[in-house]
Amino acid sequence: MKRSKYGDDFLNWTRRAGRGLEREEAMRRVIHSIPFGKVSTYAHVAAAAGYPGYHRQVAQLLRREGHTLPWQRVVGAGGEIKTKGESEQVQRHLLKSEGVRFQGERVDMSACEYSFRMWEVWG
DNA sequence: ATCCTGACCCAAG
DNA sequence: GCTTGGGCCAGGA
Numbered sequence: 001m002k003r004s005k006y007g008d009d010f011l012n013w014t015r016r017a018g019r020g021l022e023r024e025e026a027m028r029r030v031i032h033s034i035p036f037g038k039v040s041t042y043a044h045v046a047a048a049a050g051y052p053g054y055h056r057q058v059a060q061l062l063r064r065e066g067h068t069l070p071w072q073r074v075v076g077a078g079g080e081i082k083t084k085g086e087s088e089q090v091q092r093h094l095l096k097s098e099g100v101r102f103q104g105e106r107v108d109m110s111a112c113e114y115s116f117r118m119w120e121v122w123g
Numbered sequence: 124a125t126c127c128t129g130a131c132c133c134a135a136g
Numbered sequence: 137g138c139t140t141g142g143g144c145c146a147g148g149a
């Protein structure tokens with residue numbers, strides 16, 4: 001089977017039918033569960049929602065309806081702020097006002113990353 | 124169907 | 137620290 005350099009578009013297409021809504025709802029719940037003063041990452045939010053590998057859809061969801069969510073608490077891997085321009089300044093300000101610590105340009109993940117209490121799930 | 128583009132991630136060089 | 141290439145998934149043209 002030949003594989004397009006853009007991925008197996010046909011297989012992706014077959015998976016698209018309808019599934020998006022419950023996935024987005026799960027992601028919204030996960031994002032809402034990030035506590036004040038903590039952050040998580042796109043990849044961890046996706047995985048905690050039950051959809052590992054869907055970090056790009058987390059970003060898409062936040063861009064569409066972030067105004068209804070604690071969007072500022074979702075950052076890139078390693079604590080990197082991924083928003084651009086004015087949103088970036090707003091995000092930094094909101095996080096600092098919640099007491100989130102920074103190391104240079106990045107969030108101090110060792111102190112502020114939320115683990116979704118996974119230690120209670122697998123030991 | 125195919126191509127392109129994202130508030131992404133990660134291993135290499 | 138960089139940059140690059142590959143992988144990932146969905147939605148629009």
